[in-house]
Amino acid sequence: MELREFLSFLRTHGLLREVEEPLSPYLEMARFIAAHQEEVLLFKNVPGYEGEVVSGLCAKRELMAMALGVQPQALIPILVKAMQNPVTPPIVENPPCQEVVEEKVDLTKLPILKHLAEDGGPYVTAGVAIIKDPDYGRNASFHRLMLLDEKRFVARVVEGRGTHTAWSKVSGDLEIAVAIGLPVHILIAASMSPPKGVDELSIANALAPTPLARCLAKDLEVPACAEIVLEGRLTKKLAPEGPFIDLTQTWDYVREQPILEVDLVTHRKRPIYHALLPGGAEHRLLMGIPREPTIFSAVNEVAECLDVRVTPGGMCWLHAVVKIRKRGPEDGLRAIEAAFKGHPSLKHVVIVDEDVDIDRLEEVEWAIATRFQADRGLVVLRDQPGSSLDPSAKHTPGRKTLTAKMGIDATVPWGAKAEDFKRIRW
Ligand SMILES: Cc1cc2nc3c(=O)[nH]c(=O)nc-3n(C[C@H](O)[C@H](O)[C@H](O)COP(=O)(O)O)c2cc1C
Structure with missing residues (x-):
């Protein structure tokens, strides 16, 4: 469902909060x-901006499912299917994203939020960057962008990921287009990390029709329905990026990162700018939900996986709960190992049996309390590749972050009497 169509749908169902108050993108928004994190907000009167600002499109699992036209429990299967069967999107002429062409670039006209006074600058947080890797082809991924001036950002480009690999191998600038104001299915696809060579926009197109438009100044294609497109170059010039509060709601390190120069802006009439609150519910779910299918598929190769949840206390990124149907004595431990393969940034995982409701963390804790013994069900791994977002991990500039990992097998011990472990529910 296109963004504008989804907003109409939400409005009709009373699920859209339309904010008439003229709030400033500088700290106020x-x-x-932050005070309305699980709601979809549409700011109608943004001082100095002709369009509107949306936030919270993915702030609840139910919203994502609604946008994809499925029940929440069908999210994992539909994402697994799309990841395994990408479909090349068609290219269309006269796309909505090019209704207005702005050759004189002035990024300060966009309602780019400054979230906290201590931030390094105003930040674009829901921009999907599209590039072409000389060997692997098109790649779409999120990159936060700190505004430097009317024409330039400094981009956070995580080492070793799609954009970084392509940027590192070209000798000059890397052409880049940043699409802002996208439908939920494209946001979800862009936050996946498929194997190199698999195009996230083809995964998006497998989820829902995703026609593309040719950029006007670059040899790139972008979603035709995008509200705003910034066509530019990721240069070899560097600048300090940050400070910025990231997913974990802790300050990320300030690093020298590439400068993105914008050469052309195109947009729809009265464009809807998407603002995603760093470390908020929408950020957590967008990062985390695309990892549930990858954890699911990896665990399913070694045991019968029934369900997976990335959990909010772990920012939907560092913690997960995996539900299995145990068929052998080693299944719990094998599931732990596989879950870490399915989501390499995962730090702690709990494996539970099919009778545990993994949407209720109190039940997961109950399983740990009653079924787990640390001297037989605990897996501790040292010096593993970990998440750059975890402040307690070992960070060495230019090298992969290292972390310890822990898996808890909270399944009923193999061979035990089932009745001894059954929860009697009042
Ligand atoms: C809301 C959100 C913000 C993100 N911000 C960044 C970022 O600033 N820099 C970055 O390299 N990846 C960021 N990511 C991760 C990328 O979207 C993507 O998952 C990652 O680059 C891996 O994909 P790739 O290897 O295909 O490029 C973010 C993801 C989400 C969902």
Whole structure:
């Protein structure tokens, strides 16, 4: 469902909060979004901006499912299917994203939020960057962008990922297009990390029709329905990026990162700018939900996996719960190992049996309390590749972050009497 169509749908169902108050993108909007994190907000009167600002499109699992036209429990299967069967999108002429062409670039006209006074600058947080890798082809991924001036950002480009690999191998600038104001299915696809050579926009197109438009100034294609497109170059010039509060709601390190120069802006009439609150519910779910299918598929190769949840206390990124139907004595431990393969940034995982409701963390803790013994069900791994977002991990500039990992097998011990472990529910 296109963004505007989804907003109409939400409005009809009373699920859209339309904010008439003229809140400033400088600190005020972020504060408002933080206070209404699980709601879809549409800021109608943004001082100095002709369009509107949306936030919270993916702030609840139910919203994502609604946008994809499925029940929440069908999210994992539909994402697994799309990841395994990408479909090349068609290219269309006269796309909505090019209704207005702005050759004189002035990024300060966009309602780019400054979230906290201590931030390094205003930040684009829901921009999907599209590049072409000389060997692997098209790649779409999120990159936060800190505004430097009317024409330039400094981009956070995580080492070893799609954009970084392509940027490192070209000798000059890397052409880049940043699409802002996208439908939920494209946001979800862009936050996946498929194997190199698999195009996230083809995964998006497998989820829902995703026609593309040719950029006007670059040899790139972008979603035709995008509200705003910034066509530019990721240069070899570097600048300090940050400070910035990231997913874990802790300050990320300030690093020298590439400068993105924008050469052309195209947009729809009265464009809807998407603002995603860093470390908020929408950020957590967008990062985490695309990892549930990859954990599911990896665990399913070694045991019968029934369900997976990335959990909010672990920012939907560092913690997961995996539900299995145990068929052998080693299944719990094998599931732990596989879960870490399915999501390499995962730090702690709990494996539970099919009778545990993994949407209720109190039940997961109950399983740990009653079924787990640390001297036989605990897996501790040292010096593993970990998440750059975890402040307690070992960070060495230019090298992969290292972390310890822990898996808890909270399944009923193999061969035990089932009745001894059954929860009697009042
Ligand atoms: C909301 C959100 C923000 C993100 N911000 C960044 C970022 O600033 N830099 C980055 O390299 N990856 C970021 N990511 C991760 C990328 O979207 C993507 O998952 C990653 O680059 C891996 O994909 P790739 O290897 O195909 O490029 C973010 C993801 C989400 C969902």
